[in-house]
Amino acid sequence: MNLKTSVDRRSLASKGCGWRGARQGRATRPGAPPAVHATSKRSHPEGERCKPGNVLNGQGFQPHGKRSTEVFRLNRTLSRTALLLAVWSATALAHERHVHGEGKLNVAIDGGVVTLELELPLDVTVGFEHAPQSDKKKAALAAAAETLGNAAALWALTPAAGCRVESARVGLPEFKGEHADVDARYVFRCRHPAALTAVETTLFKAFGRLHRIEVQRIGPTGQGAARLTPTNPILRW
Known part of the structure; x- marks a missing residue:
């Protein structure tokens, strides 16, 4: 049975996203959803989004969209307090x-x-x-x-x-x-x-x-x- 890498790291890196979900030697069956294990301290270029899914960076979940960003900032402020x-x-x-x-x-x-x-x-x-x-x-x-x-x-x-x-x-x-x-x-x-x-x-x-x-x-x-x-x-x- 042919196996393929779950995430194309080079494609994600070109979008400014650090991705470690597809580690060396780790693979999934065709059609299986990719595992998300991402860390990155780099922000997304303007207008770009990491695919698939959102990304975890050094400060926590980085959601897309204005409302999600406001919720993230509020939660981070409450956590610090x-x-x-x-x-x-x-x-x-x-x-x-x-x-x-x-x-x-x-x-x-x-x-x-x-x-x-x-x-x-x-x-x-x-x-x-x-x-x-x-x-x-x-x-x-x-x-x-x-x-x-x-x-x-x-x-x-x-x-x-x-x-x-x-x-x-x-x-x-x-x-x-x-x-x-x-x-x-x-x-x-x-x-x-x-x-x-x-x-x-x-x-x-x-x-x-x-x-x-x-x-x-x-x-x-x-x-x-x-x-x-x-x-x-x-x-x-």
């Missing part, structure tokens, strides 16, 4: 502690995406740390969650950066331990990230039992730590 938060959170774990009246804030700036991760002791927001039993305490917890979910009211980013709220998520405690915390995560997208130089919060006005927020920040200008207080509610860099 997640990586920044993961690396930074791992470092912060060594200093993690529960202090009444003290909140923690992680700020990650990745291009035009700003991610804020907030942790507050439950007693700061409602005055107690146990599971609410009365209707009054249940209403207080619901009100605190609603306040924390209003990202636009809690955070003011440099106006010139043109930032808007992309998402806001509030996580209430499960009341399984001695202490209970409320977590919140906010994502902003900015049109002019180079103009972003500060983040101001109204958390101290919203929650009178909050005395300070310990901040860890990572972004284009490097890493840093700061403390926010009722008299100094602005993080600058």
